[in-house]
Amino acid sequence: MNAKTLVIREILHRRWSFVIGVVAVMVSVSCLLGSLALLERFDRATEQELGKINSETEKILKGHEDGIRKAMKGLGFNIHIYPEGQDLAEIYSKGYGEELMPESYVNKLAESKIVTVNHLLPRLTQMIEWPEGETSVLLFGIRGEEPIAHRSGKRKGELLDPVGEGEIALGYELHHRRNIKEGDSVEFRGKTLKVSKVHGRRGGIDDITAWVALPAVQEMLGKPGKINSILALECNCESLDRLGEVTREIMAILPNTQVIEVESRALARAQARNGAKALRIQEMENFVRDREKLRDLRAAFANFFVVLVTLLSLVCITYLTASNVRERIHEVGALCAIGLSHSKVLQVILSRAVLMGLIGALLSVALLSICGVILQSGGVFDLIGFDAYSWTALIIAVPLMSGAAAWLPAFFGARRAPAEVLRNE
Amino acid sequence: MNELSKSNPVVFAAGLGKTYEAKGKKVVALDGISLEVNAGEFVSVCGPSGCGKSTLLLILGLLLKQDEGSLKLSGTDVSDLSQSSKSSFRAEHIGFVFQDFHLIPYLSVMDNILVPSLAKPVENAADRARMLLSEMGIENRCDHLPSALSAGERQRTALVRALLLQPELILADEPTGNLDRENSTIVLDHLAGYTDRGGAVIMATHDNEAMERTGTRIVLDEGRQISSK
Numbered sequence: 001m002n003a004k005t006l007v008i009r010e011i012l013h014r015r016w017s018f019v020i021g022v023v024a025v026m027v028s029v030s031c032l033l034g035s036l037a038l039l040e041r042f043d044r045a046t047e048q049e050l051g052k053i054n055s056e057t058e059k060i061l062k063g064h065e066d067g068i069r070k071a072m073k074g075l076g077f078n079i080h081i082y083p084e085g086q087d088l089a090e091i092y093s094k095g096y097g098e099e100l101m102p103e104s105y106v107n108k109l110a111e112s113k114i115v116t117v118n119h120l121l122p123r124l125t126q127m128i129e130w131p132e133g134e135t136s137v138l139l140f141g142i143r144g145e146e147p148i149a150h151r152s153g154k155r156k157g158e159l160l161d162p163v164g165e166g167e168i169a170l171g172y173e174l175h176h177r178r179n180i181k182e183g184d185s186v187e188f189r190g191k192t193l194k195v196s197k198v199h200g201r202r203g204g205i206d207d208i209t210a211w212v213a214l215p216a217v218q219e220m221l222g223k224p225g226k227i228n229s230i231l232a233l234e235c236n237c238e239s240l241d242r243l244g245e246v247t248r249e250i251m252a253i254l255p256n257t258q259v260i261e262v263e264s265r266a267l268a269r270a271q272a273r274n275g276a277k278a279l280r281i282q283e284m285e286n287f288v289r290d291r292e293k294l295r296d297l298r299a300a301f302a303n304f305f306v307v308l309v310t311l312l313s314l315v316c317i318t319y320l321t322a323s324n325v326r327e328r329i330h331e332v333g334a335l336c337a338i339g340l341s342h343s344k345v346l347q348v349i350l351s352r353a354v355l356m357g358l359i360g361a362l363l364s365v366a367l368l369s370i371c372g373v374i375l376q377s378g379g380v381f382d383l384i385g386f387d388a389y390s391w392t393a394l395i396i397a398v399p400l401m402s403g404a405a406a407w408l409p410a411f412f413g414a415r416r417a418p419a420e421v422l423r424n425e
Numbered sequence: 426m427n428e429l430s431k432s433n434p435v436v437f438a439a440g441l442g443k444t445y446e447a448k449g450k451k452v453v454a455l456d457g458i459s460l461e462v463n464a465g466e467f468v469s470v471c472g473p474s475g476c477g478k479s480t481l482l483l484i485l486g487l488l489l490k491q492d493e494g495s496l497k498l499s500g501t502d503v504s505d506l507s508q509s510s511k512s513s514f515r516a517e518h519i520g521f522v523f524q525d526f527h528l529i530p531y532l533s534v535m536d537n538i539l540v541p542s543l544a545k546p547v548e549n550a551a552d553r554a555r556m557l558l559s560e561m562g563i564e565n566r567c568d569h570l571p572s573a574l575s576a577g578e579r580q581r582t583a584l585v586r587a588l589l590l591q592p593e594l595i596l597a598d599e600p601t602g603n604l605d606r607e608n609s610t611i612v613l614d615h616l617a618g619y620t621d622r623g624g625a626v627i628m629a630t631h632d633n634e635a636m637e638r639t640g641t642r643i644v645l646d647e648g649r650q651i652s653s654k
């Protein structure tokens with residue numbers, strides 16, 4: 001006979017109130033563990049969703065980058081070099097500028113060690129009358145590409161169809177209405193020129209443009225040895241500040257010029273990419289903010305719920321202990337008469353509540369593992385994420401709390417004067 | 426039985442008084458009770474209902490504190506002992522028997538008898554319990570719950586429980602109150618047998634047969650001692 005036997009026999013004797021206490025503990029422990037698992041699952045779903053958004057963004061950006069790389073590789077980017085004094089507003093409104101610079105600038109650039117420019121095309125442009133055609137024409141004096149002197153011969157093919165000596169290429173509006181075909185001869189400001197190319201409709205100023213060899217145009221316009229711009233094609237450079245780099249290189253060679261970047265597909269793509277990136281980042285930020293708000297709400301609710309359920313189960317244990325003590329009043333009196341100390345009697349009464357807590361906690365954990373097996377989500381424990389230390393703490397803390405809840409009624413029960421119940425009523 | 430020095434009475438009480446207060450009214454339960462009980466003495470406390478018999482036994486058993494008077498048990502002045510000292514003093518020196526038995530309902534007869542060993546562990550408690558049970562003729566009820574026993578068997582079980590630790594003093598509050606004549610006689614025989622072996626028994630009763638078995642009778646009336654012989 002020992003105190004353990006006494007406690008266990010008593011529990012078996014009044015088993016239903018004990019079972020109620022155990023269930024109360026199980027409910028509150030399961031609520032705690034369940035809410036931890038649910039919150040963790042929510043967090044993981046958030047992370048997964050974020051990962052998905054992230055990889056989608058990656059993919060989209062990669063698409064853009066590939067495009068940019070291709071565009072850069074194929075085209076590089078293009079710049080115009082104008083004389084220093086050229087008013088850019090004039091170019092934007094008329095399509096060309098009046099300021100001139102020497103044609104020799106092209107040669108100077110071509111012979112320099114410039115590394116970032118692949119093709120140089122000197123141009124002389126002016127809107128003039130075509131008396132024979134009875135229309136205005138944008139006359140475009142071009143020269144075949146200026147080879148860059150220091151580079152070896154392995155160059156790509158010509159970028160623009162050159163217009164040979166005594167030849168003319170015509171935009172759509174110029175040849176279509178007059179029914180001019182390639183190989184025809186046309187009169188152009190007193191010169192007979194052979195049509196080397198008729199262009200299809202481009203839907204822009206190109207459709208009223210006539211391309212003629214640069215020396216002929218210089219002669220027609222009375223501007224020998226002059227050009228008004230150089231188009232530099234396929235400029236490439238590593239750095240992000242590509243225009244800055246090209247400008248620095250060109251300005252070092254031709255100080256009396258200004259450099260303007262031509263709006264290019266690559267630039268558009270880069271802008272699109274940056275736009276897309278900003279949009280995705282914004283989207284991601286919104287998502288994270290929304291999820292955080294939702295999580296806070298869930299956590300607050302879970303905390304409230306767990307605290308409420310825990311309080312209720314503690315109250316339940318207090319009540320069960322109080323009624324247990326009431327039932328055992330004669331027993332407690334007899335134990336006192338026999339000579340058991342108050343502390344021993346208290347210990348006997350409290351053991352019941354502590355065992356309620358211990359068994360309740362262990363059963364909750366067992367129930368959780370069974371649920372995990374049934375629902376085939378063995379990850380319940382993984383979701384709760386407790387280490388051995390936390391589990392031990394839980395298994396110790398729950399019985400202690402249960403004992404604390406039982407303490408007041410147990411204390412007063414054990415201290416109750418046994419004389420009152422032992423005097424024969 | 427614990428060794429007693431011959432000079433010390435088991436109970437020495439002088440001028441014990443106890444007044445209860447209920448709802449502002451004072452009830453004098455005991456007034457100037459003095460008694461001396463020596464080892465081997467069988468004493469009965471009698472008197473009409475409400476005269477203070479149970480109160481006296483509870484005070485002698487250290488479960489209730491007197492308002493007045495002094496009390497020595499086995500030579501120890503017990504008036505000023507702490508609660509826990511009183512508990513261990515009870516475990517060591519006093520055995521209780523009640524009219525209502527106060528057995529623990531979910532423990533077997535054997536376990537009920539062994540409960541005092543929780544307060545004061547002793548060697549061979551189970552052997553001694555079995556011996557006492559067979560003396561009482563209920564050794565075959567060892568494993569039964571109290572609910573399966575007759576009133577007489579329950580009281581015999583309670584008696585064995587009180588005797589287990591061989592106290593010097595047994596306080597029995599109307600031990601035959603719920604028993605028929607035959608069972609009363611058995612219980613009284615055992616109490617008397619215990620005093621023959623050197624124990625002291627103080628028994629509250631209003632059963633004449635029980636009174637006649639005792640050597641000393643203390644008669645109370647309204648808390649006062651009206652005779653002692």
Ligand SMILES: Nc1ncnc2c1ncn2[C@@H]1O[C@H](COP(=O)(O)OP(=O)(O)OP(=O)(O)O)[C@@H](O)[C@H]1O
Pocket residue numbers: 423424445446447452453454473474475476477478479480481
């Ligand atoms: N807690 C109490 N409060 C007030 N009065 C009490 C209390 N306990 C006992 N009394 C009173 O004290 C007196 C003595 O009571 P006690 O129980 O000692 O009598 P008793 O002789 O044992 O009676 P019975 O033979 O009926 O058992 C009674 O009048 C009783 O009403």
Ligand SMILES: [Mg+2]
Pocket residue numbers: 423424478479480598629
């Ligand atoms: Mg009484």
